[in-house]
Amino acid sequence: MEVRVQPVQLLDAQGNLRSHPDYPLDVTPELCRTLYRHMKLARRLDEEALALQRQGELGLWLQSSGQEAAQVGSISALRPTDYVFPSYREHAAAMVRGITPTELLVQWRGNQHSGWSAKRYNFHICTLVLAAQLPHAVGYAMGAQRDGTDEVVTAYFGDGASSEGDASEAFNWAATTAAPVLFFCQNNQWAISTPTHRQMRTPLHQRAAGFGLASHLVDGNDVLAVHAVTQHAAETVRSGGGPAFIEAMTYRIAGHSTSDDPGRYRSAGEVEDWKSRDPLHRLELLLDARGWMDADFRDSLDRECAALAAETRRSCLELQTPDMTRWFDHVVAEPGPHLHQQRDRYQELLSSFLD
Known part of the structure; x- marks a missing residue:
């Protein structure tokens, strides 16, 4: 029988901050400004990459707009030494790890399979085949387990990928071996044109618990809650508590990719409703209310975003056609x-x- 639980939330859509007994977080001005900066830069990259694709400079682009809190909040709660297996939409998480616009765009321009060294960033190359990275993450985590490290291996995926057999196999294998892996599902409500209510009868975090994973449900548009829940889950995994699963409830504002027309399968009202829960806006409200974001910070960040956009365009156009x-x-x-x-x-x- 399905038991409905509310996602963990520390910051609501109106910018009101609250505490949570199970997921404490020291909310400082520095933490909020850092998280906001990463989200702002990620969205600016997304906008510029979309423009480049529409102008024929990229073959394809998968936007992350609306999902910045889920990615930034989680990746920033991990250690740089924790290895990450992304899918194909984790641009914000990649940027937090230091991966550059040039390195991100190489694959989408069709120049090579990936633009960065996975070993350098502890961030694997993009996986386009749904859920294929999940067994890889479990295998890598089993290796870390045998090496005796305290590494937490994290795998990002979407709700659509959870319907693949690879996902169920990975969950079960992780649970039975107590592999130090953290499964992070960005439930953005749509698997291309298939809504979650047509994919599954039971919420993902409950399905994961059935495999024996320590499961958590979080408001994926609340960057502070995502950070706190990921911090808690990662430390439990790191201390030998076994694998964990986080379901972050978020929304894909744009289409599945630049080849998709989301207007054919979802309503404008639904999109507007989710836009009202925008992760950047709600953190802005907190920063303004607490006086943690002054004009100098805004201006400096605007200049940084403009510079990022210019560098993204320049580096994309300068990529050489491979032999x-x-x-x-x-x-x-x-x-x-x-x-x-x-x-x-x-x-x-x-x-x-x-x-």
């Missing part, structure tokens, strides 16, 4: 005559096109 013939050199260790013939035919095809 596609070089891919033939990395298929096998010692290429045979058939592979050489394929490469030669491909080069002939390329030379037949006009510049």
Whole structure:
């Protein structure tokens, strides 16, 4: 029987702050300004990348607008040494880890499979196949477990991915092995055009609890609550408490991708309702009410956002078209005559096109 529980919330849509007995958080001006800055920069990147895609400079883009609190609040509660397995929409989380616009855009411009070193940032490359990263995260966590480290491996995914068999297998394997993995689900209400109520009869956090995962439900548009819940869950995992699951209730403001028309399957009223719960706006209300954000901070952040947008555009346009013939050199260790013939035919095809 389904038991409805309310998501953990520390900051409501009107900017009112409250405490929670199970998820305490020291809410300081510095913490709020840092979280706000990361969210603001992530949204500005999202806007510029969308413009670049519409102008034909990117093949595809998957927007994270509306989900900044879920990503920034969670990733900032982890240690830099905690390894992360993202899906394909975690641009805000990637930026918190220091991944640059150039590194983020390379894949979406079609230049290579990924633009950054996973080892350098402890942030894996994007996974486009739904839920494929979840078994990988569990396997990596089992390795960390055997190495005797206190690393918490975190896997991001969406509600749609939870319907894949890989998700159920990963949850069960993590629970039975007590792997130090934290599953972070951004429930943005839609799996492309399929709403959550058509995907599942039981809330995700309750399903996860059925596998034996310590489960939490949080308001995913409340960056402070996400930070507090992730902090609590991660430390439990780190101390040997076994795997955990966080369901962050949020909303995808834009389409599933730039190839999607969300107006065909959801109402404008629904979108406007969720926009009223905008994660940036509610933190702005708190910052203003407490006097924690003055004109100098606003102006400095606006300049930083403008510089980020300019750098994003410049770096995207300067990305060089890769030499596609070089891919033939990395298929096998010692290429045979058939592979050489394929490469030669491909080069002939390329030379037949006009510049």
